Amino acid sequence: MAVREILKLPDKRLRLASEPVKRIDAGIRALVDDMFATMYDAPGIGLAGIQVGVAKRVVVMDLSKKDEAQKPRVFINAEIIWASAEKSTHEEGCLSIPEFYEEVARPVQVKVKYLDLDGKAHEIEAGGLFATCLQHEIDHTNGILFIDHISKLKRDRVIKKFTKAAKAANKTAKKPVEA
Numbered sequence: 741m742a743v744r745e746i747l748k749l750p751d752k753r754l755r756l757a758s759e760p761v762k763r764i765d766a767g768i769r770a771l772v773d774d775m776f777a778t779m780y781d782a783p784g785i786g787l788a789g790i791q792v793g794v795a796k797r798v799v800v801m802d803l804s805k806k807d808e809a810q811k812p813r814v815f816i817n818a819e820i821i822w823a824s825a826e827k828s829t830h831e832e833g834c835l836s837i838p839e840f841y842e843e844v845a846r847p848v849q850v851k852v853k854y855l856d857l858d859g860k861a862h863e864i865e866a867g868g869l870f871a872t873c874l875q876h877e878i879d880h881t882n883g884i885l886f887i888d889h890i891s892k893l894k895r896d897r898v899i900k901k902f903t904k905a906a907k908a909a910n911k912t913a914k915k916p917v918e919a
């Protein structure tokens with residue numbers, strides 16, 4: 741099990757639509773193990789494959805509270821099959837956009853179909869933080885970031901900030917070592 745690097749804005753790979761998983765094999769199981777290690781290390785409550793650079797429709801999540809036993813959940817090829825017309829607003833964050841939080845309006849309830857790690861098909865109805873997190877992670881599998889749901893002004897501002905930080909980090913990394 742390994743903690744992998746999490747891609748950060750403005751990495752273009754975050755905009756890729758991920759491919760469905762055709763076969764749940766040892767490679768997918770190893771990816772899931774690494775994604776849990778990465779998510780718990782961050783820490784976060786969810787993670788999509790593309791956030792570790794793997795464009796496969798794999799999502800991990802754990803919404804357990806600090807004082808509760810861990811509740812790891814895996815969603816493979818997850819798709820929203822129904823969303824309520826009613827929307828509610830929750831504050832969201834993203835491990836690919838660290839330390840930026842913003843209110844996002846999304847459907848209150850969703851129905852999602854997915855496969856578990858044994859390849860068994862499920863349909864679930866989710867509300868509250870579970871619905872928010874599922875929608876956030878399924879968005880990642882479609883190359884969508886939560887900043888796409890906020891105002892253009894705020895989105896442009898955060899993209900500019902992260903682009904500037906990435907350029908500065910790149911410059912420092914390329915600077916030759918002084919003798």
Ligand code: K1U
Pocket residue numbers: 783784785786787788831832833834835836872873876877880
């Ligand atoms: O997909 C991601 O980037 C993970 C993201 C999931 C998420 C958070 C909030 C609303 C919707 C989706 C995170 O986990 S951000 C970090 C976070 O929320 C958190 C971190 C530590 C403890 C509790 C929450």
Ligand code: ZN
Pocket residue numbers: 833834835836876880
């Ligand atoms: Zn995210």
